[in-house]
Amino acid sequence: MNWLWAIIVGLVLGLIAKAILPGKQQIPLWLTIICGMIGALLGNWVASVLGVHHTKGIDWIRHLLQLAGAVLVVAIGDRVWAGVRGRRGART
Known part of the structure; x- marks a missing residue:
């Protein structure tokens, strides 16, 4: 069940993250999901480094850090995807 979540x-x-980033991102949905998962892990890691602990209510700081991580990873993933797809198109 953890994988589903x-x-x-x-x-x-x-x-x-794709909605926040300016312009149109070229990455497919499956890569968006993977980048979002990696961004969430990155945000959790930053939250633990900063000492943000679980709260009884909604943990807004952790969620904002997860979103910031997702924005960063989606932006990087889009650049890498566009570069790889551009190089493949140039060879054919």
Whole structure:
């Protein structure tokens, strides 16, 4: 069940990150989910480094850090995807 939640969170964070980033991102949905999952992990790691602990209510700081991580990873993933796809198109 944890993998299902990771995929759902990755999808939601990835789609929000794509909406926040300016312009049109060229990465496919499956890569958006993976980037969102990686961004969530990155945000969790930063939250633990900063000493943000679980709270009884909604942990807004952790969620904002997860979103920031997803925005960063989606932006990097889009650049890498565009570079790889551009090079493949140039060879054919």
